[in-house]
Amino acid sequence: MSFALLANVLTMIFCMAVLVQSVRMMRSLRTVKDGALTEVVTALEKATAGARAVLSEMKATLGTDCAQHARLVEQARGLRDELSDMIGIADAACERVVNAVSLANAVRSTEASDEAEAEVETKPEAELA
Template sequence: MSFQILTSVATMIFCSAVLVQSVRMMRSLRAVKDGALTEVVGALDASTTQARLVLSELRQTLHDCASSSRTLANGKEIAEELSVMIGIANATAERLVEAAGAANTVRDSEEVAA
């Protein structure tokens, strides 16, 4: 058996394999052509519509969150201002208590002296 005959046999085997693959591919393409492709396109269209709806809902949610974030930031600023005001009010109340205590002490000492 010469090299030329051996390469011819190998080429025949490869050609037969290509023919078998071609037949399999043609069957698959016919199956897609007969109706599977229209179903796939319909499913993709429905999925695209649903994705658009979800994206619009996400945009609305993000918009709502942004406005809530602004409100939260304003609330934090007001809380800080209120805590400062409460601190001032507490200091004033302590001074008033001390002044009232001192006034009571002075009054009590005047009553005792009189």
């Protein structure tokens, strides 16, 4: 088998492959032309409409939920301020109680030391008699 014969056979095989692919491509183009493209566009249009509906529902939901959360945050801020005021009042009352206890302890220790001094002064008089 010579080189020229081999090249001719190979060229014929490639030509047959090109013919087969051309026939397949023509069938595909005819299918698109006959209506498959319109079906694809219709399906795409339905999907787009569905996506728009979902997005509008999400927008409405987020609008109401965000407003509700904003109200809850505002209420929480009010409660925080009220609790801060209550904590301030409780701290002031606690400081007054601590000061009163300190003053009472100081008075008690002063009275106890005065009584101890009075006992010491009265004991020597009792020993003399």
